[in-house]
Amino acid sequence: MHLIEARKSTKDRILELLKKEASMTVAHLTGQLNITHMAVRKHLNGLESDGFIQSQDFKQPMGRPLQIYTLTAKGESLFPKNYEGITLEFLQDIQAMYGENAVEVLFKKREERLTREYSVRLADKSNPEKIRELVSIQNEKGYMAAGVQVDEHTYELFEYNCPILAVANQHKEACRCETRMLRNALDTEDIQRVSCKTESDDHCKFRIKFK
Known part of the structure; x- marks a missing residue:
């Protein structure tokens, strides 16, 4: 879902409004979007089903409770963050101070940590179940992953x-570590x-073959 475009979808506009306002009601959103109350609710239901927003009832002194909508962690993740840029700067600083070997040690530590994490979730599963779980893990981490079974023993991970x-563009070791970790x-x-x-x-x- 692209949030920064010349023409934004209604769902993108709702997400941006919730990002700016922190929390909003259906009435507030209806006024901002200039569409019908029913149309707003339809978009909100879709976004909530997809896990991008959440609702909570707020009791009023009189009348029915208000439904307040906020972004979830998944919704927040749609907005640009500069974590990757900061990480790259740190790696460059470490390389300048301690040499390339120090950076390789960091990637090796990350590989070992991810191997333990993935191994726990993939343990005691059949090969098709392993690929399904792997796709789930990668999607949780933002890789937009998909898996395909090619034949009885062969799978592809996209x-x-x-x-x-x-x-990874600056340090190819990141890609090599990921491949070793998957193995x-x-x-x-x-x-x-x-x-x-x-x-x-x-x-x-990736092309993955099991015996």
Whole structure:
């Protein structure tokens, strides 16, 4: 969902208003958007079902409770943040002070941490279940992932977004660590990175084979 465009959808405008105002009622949103009360509720229901917003009843001295809408953590994640830029600056500073080896140690620590995290969630699952769970994990982390079963033993993992692309463009070790982590977490050595966004491909793609 693109929030910064010349022409925004009604859902994008609702998300932006909630970001600016922190919380709003249906009546308040209706006045800001210049559409019907029913249309606003339809968009709100969709956004709430998708997990981008949440509602809470607020009791009034008289009359029915007011429904107050706010962004969820998932909704907040749609708005640009500069965490990646700050991370890249820190890595550059560490490299300048302690050398390239220190940066490689940091990536290795991250690889070990993610391997433990993924392994717990993928343990005791069949191969199709592992891929489904892996897709879920990657989507939680913002990779816009999808999985496809090619044959009985072969799967493909697609990642249409890379939350650490700026870092990976400067430090290819990030991509190598991710591939090793997937091999260890999925318990198969036969994983190939077929395409990569750091090489100007449209998406990252892994081919995964189980015995």
